[in-house]
Amino acid sequence: MSRVLISVCKGNSCTGRESDSLYTDFKRTVSDLGLERTCAIKRGGCYGLCKEGPNVIVREGNAARAIEDDLFCSDCDYRGVPGEYHYSRVTDAKILRIVGEHVGQGKPVTELLADELPSP
Numbered sequence: 001m002s003r004v005l006i007s008v009c010k011g012n013s014c015t016g017r018e019s020d021s022l023y024t025d026f027k028r029t030v031s032d033l034g035l036e037r038t039c040a041i042k043r044g045g046c047y048g049l050c051k052e053g054p055n056v057i058v059r060e061g062n063a064a065r066a067i068e069d070d071l072f073c074s075d076c077d078y079r080g081v082p083g084e085y086h087y088s089r090v091t092d093a094k095i096l097r098i099v100g101e102h103v104g105q106g107k108p109v110t111e112l113l114a115d116e117l118p119s120p
Contacts, residue, residue: 004039004103007057011046014053025092029099039103047078052088058102059084088114
């Protein structure tokens with residue numbers, strides 16, 4: 001499986017909704033499932049999707065490489081490009097599914113994905 005990058009929003013609205021603890025829990029879950037070699041966890045900037053928070057962006061393939069290569073804003077935005085998935089209103093209960101199914105099995109959890117895309 002290709003590299004996957006999970007970015008947990010660190011904007012004010014999301015941190016006010018416990019994204020700091022979500023970040024820690026994502027790191028722990030990735031480690032517990034033995035996925036550290038294929039998955040990195042980062043703190044993203046504000047994605048402008050505050051009402052949907054806490055927000056998590058999962059990037060795979062070229063979308064993950066673009067962030068790692070710093071091609072667009074060091075993970076501070078969400079573009080909705082192929083390979084980028086926006087999970088909104090993330091809770092601890094959703095972490096295991098996102099990591100286990102999306103990262104571990106390569107299957108985005110469609111029923112947990114956000115309904116709307118940001119404005120261009």
